[in-house]
Amino acid sequence: MKEMFEGLNKAQINAVRTTEGPVMAIAGAGSGKTRVLTRRMAHLIFNLGVPRQSILAITFTNKAAEEMKMRVGSLLNVSTRDMWVSTFHSMCARILREHIERLGYNQNFQIIDDDDATQLIKLILRRLNIDVKLVKPRMLKSLVMNVKGDLDAIDAYEEPIQTYLRNVVPEYQRHLKANNLVDFEDLLVLTIELLEQHKTVREYYQNQFQYILVDEFQDTNNLQYRLIRLLVGKHQNVFIVGDEDQSIYAFRGANIENIQRFQQDFTNVKPILLEQNYRSTNNILNAANGVIKSNKTRIDKTLFSTRGDGDKVTFFKAYTYRDEAAYVAETIKEYARKTDIDFSDIAVLYRANSTSRTFEESFIHKNIPYQIVGNTAFFRRKEIKDVVAYLRLTLNPHDDYSFSRVVNEPRRGIGAKTIDRLMLHAEREQQSLFDAVDDEDTPLGKTATNRLRAFKQLIRTLSENLKTLDLGDFLEFLLAETGYKEALKFDDMGEVRLENVLELKSMFVEQKRAVADSDNTVLLTAVLQDIALQSQEDERHDKNAVTLMTLHAAKGLEYKVVFIVALEQGLFPLHRALDSAKDMEEERRLMYVGMTRAMDKLFLTNARQRRLFGQMMMNPDSQFLREIDPTLLSVEGLNKPTFHTPSRQAFPKHAMLDTNDEQENAIQKGDKVRHKAFGKGLVVSVDGDQAVIVFDQPHGIKTLLKNHRAIEKV
């Protein structure tokens, strides 16, 4: 149909119509790639008669997948419910749910999240008598994830890490498999294993997926790349969309080189370049282009927009971090008052989650509705994780991980010692904790054994009731029977927590509507899978509120007005990236991603002083600010050239007043000081609240509390 190409430019139409063979679309920020992807799918289905289930589209988040399905659905007026539009992880879970028994796992496998994986690693480290102070479980966990798909990679690590990995990886995998658990990485690794080892399964999917589309290709990791290669059958109809300038997930194994690899591994790759930006005004775009240009390892491309120049990019430097937050809040209020921009058109982006707090406080203070994406993700809350553990235990009583999580939650007088002993015993006897409880020769006292048996009986009761009750009722039953609900009454946050837990009910209802199967086990497994694979973005609600989130979470989104805050060297870019060219380039791409989220107006802000890790810090401006052509900037606040003439002060005074200046004359490196006892001195360095000061002889070098009243700046 004609309207399939309506409103598309030449390059976009080309991207939609070039359906056969490998195609690589390089799509700059805001170049309408989502549009291209949805139109391409619609074109395949509607114009070319491709069955809906023959298309596999990979997106970066579940939310993006849902949106894509919805758009295709409304374009064609068909149901897209069972289309294969999903993230890599969801796709893998769907495939594994079908075939995982070939790999020796049970069909009802559960997916554990990162926190759980870290905990498990920690437990294993303890078992192996490795000091968790020497190896951080978190750190080791990410290494384990890195080598999982390719055990030979362990050789490349130095000692003692190599030995740790050699010992921990097999143990960790054994634990997961024994408990019928898979982690995020397993979803990919096991699917690859399945497809590589089972020709019939591989050919089945290769035949099914006649057309494969992959979004955000620059952020695929090596396993995901391998998966794509396995799935692309003889037809070679694979369409990738990416932009190396927006690759921001290297820490998670994303490999930009996959873009080059793609061109080598597939023959006759047709390149398509989408350079017209439909999102931002030229001032914003040029500012962003200026920043990204400093990256050496990239192919130069220049986005252009026909949206006009628009406003200049505003850079505001505040005195303190609170001033900065007050400025942002004030500015937002002004927008809301003077323009037709809604709160939901505005986003505040930062490098690290911890930055959000100050802004949150300021928004509360100024009555600005806001929502924070990600911070304490719903599904990572304790109460949710507890109930999920109960639900998992109900489905599989031999899930030791869930068992130990809730055996004493709420308190049942089963302490750490008891659990530890039980675990060791179970380990020796090669059985689950659930089974070990009934053993005659456990090294446990009578009281402990009785309490454990009562818990075991509780799990049995839950399992039985799951068969008969409606899922919603079952949840209520569980909360009552386990005593969890009762315990919440004594919790300060109990009411909210109970509400959170009961939200699961609506997920049950939804799942029931989506899945024809009414078997509770199947439904519950599906809900638990959704919970495990839910991403931060997926939980965004679209109420009329300013959105606060990390730059990473902003990927793929756009807002009329965007603030990028805390632009200080050391914070963004992060100090740990400063001495690595590679990391710096990734930071810069992150900045680029952030800037290109803005449609109409971009604010860049920072503060001279910031409270960080409990200390006052003074950091210079982020170097990214210097990488922007000054003619595109409108400078306000402390750096404003005319700042000292109050009449021309662009920013409301109250933004500056609404703060407590904690130390107007904080001592810095290079300052000359006078000490009551030691006389004149020169500050050579400042570390937290301490300063190293060189005094005249005979006193010499001293480290002193910099704010002490004995010291004064001269």
Added chain:
DNA sequence: AGGCAAGGGGTTTTT
């Protein structure tokens, strides 16, 4: 068993 306080250590991004 469990609660509480003190102390130490680390601070990024997340499917």
Added chain:
DNA sequence: CCCCTTGCCT
């Protein structure tokens, strides 16, 4: 500043 561990006390 916050999280986790540890050790002491009940």
